[in-house]
Amino acid sequence: xxxxxxxxxxRVLKTxxxxxxxxxxxxxxxxxxxxxxxxxxxxxxxxxxVGEGTTAKGEVPDGYNVSRLKKQNFLLGLESAxxxxxxxxxxxxxxxxxxxxxLFFGSGTQLSVL
Amino acid sequence: AQSVTQLDSHVSVSxxxxxxxxxxxxxxxxxxxxxxxxxxxxxxxxxxxxxxxATLVKGINGFEAEFKKSxxxxxxxxxxxxxxxxxxxxxxxSAINNAGNMLTFGGGTRxxxxx
Numbered sequence: 001x002x003x004x005x006x007x008x009x010x011r012v013l014k015t016x017x018x019x020x021x022x023x024x025x026x027x028x029x030x031x032x033x034x035x036x037x038x039x040x041x042x043x044x045x046x047x048x049x050v051g052e053g054t055t056a057k058g059e060v061p062d063g064y065n066v067s068r069l070k071k072q073n074f075l076l077g078l079e080s081a082x083x084x085x086x087x088x089x090x091x092x093x094x095x096x097x098x099x100x101x102x103l104f105f106g107s108g109t110q111l112s113v114l
Numbered sequence: 115a116q117s118v119t120q121l122d123s124h125v126s127v128s129x130x131x132x133x134x135x136x137x138x139x140x141x142x143x144x145x146x147x148x149x150x151x152x153x154x155x156x157x158x159x160x161x162x163x164x165x166x167x168a169t170l171v172k173g174i175n176g177f178e179a180e181f182k183k184s185x186x187x188x189x190x191x192x193x194x195x196x197x198x199x200x201x202x203x204x205x206x207x208s209a210i211n212n213a214g215n216m217l218t219f220g221g222g223t224r225x226x227x228x229x
Contacts, residue, residue, distance in 0.1 A: 004157070035219075040123060042204055042219035043158075090157060103150075103217070105157030 002026055006091050006106035013081045013113045021076040021109050023091030031094040032074035033058075033103070034066060036087040043090060049074055081113045116141040118207050118220035126226040133177075133192040135223045137205035140186060147188045148206040149179055152222075158204065164188065175199070200227045 004025045013019055023032065030051050035043040045058030049068040063085060065077045074093075078085060088110050092103040121136040139145065146165045150158040162173025169181040175198075179190045188205060205220040 033217075040221050042118075042120075042221045044219070045217065092158075102148075102160050102163065103158070105159070107157045108155075 004106040023074045025093040029093035033092045120220035135190040143209035146208040150204045152202045
C-alpha cells in the first residue's frame with residue numbers, strides 16, 4: 001500500500017518553462033489537495049478536488065492549474081514558471097466527505113525556478 | 115474566517131525535559147483541530163486531533179494537547195523530550211463554512227532537542 005506518491009521529488013526550472021507535478025493515491029480517497037510550503041508560512045492551499053472531474057481554487061491558485069481526470073490522480077501544472085513559485089509542494093488526500101478528519105501526505109516535491 | 119497562530123517559530127529543549135508548543139486559533143464555526151509533525155525531507159504525519167469529544171487529546175509518541183475554548187488554544191505538550199522529536203510541528207484548524215471544508219495551517223514551530 002503506497003499511500004500518496006508524488007513525482008518528481010526534485011526539479012529545477014528556468015523562468016518561463018512549464019511542468020506538471022503528478023500525485024497518485026491508492027486509498028480510494030475522494031478529496032485531494034495541492035499545498036505549497038514556504039518558510040514561516042506553513043502550508044498554503046493551491047487547489048483542491050472533492051471528486052473525479054472536479055477542482056476548486058484554494059488560497060493561492062494564481063499561476064497554477066490542476067486536473068482530476070481519474071479519481072486516483074491529481075495533477076498540478078505550472079504553465080510559465082516564475083521564481084516566486086520556488087517552493088516545496090505537497091499533495092494530500094483524505095477520505096471523509098464534509099469535515100476532514102485526517103490528511104495523508106506525499107513526501108513532497110522541491111521545485112526551484114531560476 | 116479562521117486562522118491559526120503558532121506563537122513560537124523555534125523551540126529548543128534539552129533531552130528529557132518537557133515540551134510545550136503553543137497554538138491559538140480563531141474560527142467562526144465549531145472547529146476540529148490537529149497537530150501534524152514533519153521530519154526533515156518527509157511529508158506531514160498526523161500526531162493527534164480534536165473533534166469535539168474529550169478536550170484532552172492523546173496522540174502518538176507521548177504527545178498530547180488540550181483544547182481550551184475559553185482561551186482559543188490548543189497547545190501541544192510532551193512530558194519528556196526525545197532526540198527523535200526534533201522536527202517541525204504544525205497546528206491546523208478545520209471547519210466547514212459556506213465554501214465547504216476549510217483547512218488552515220499555522221506557520222509551524224521547529225523543535226530542536228539538545229543532548
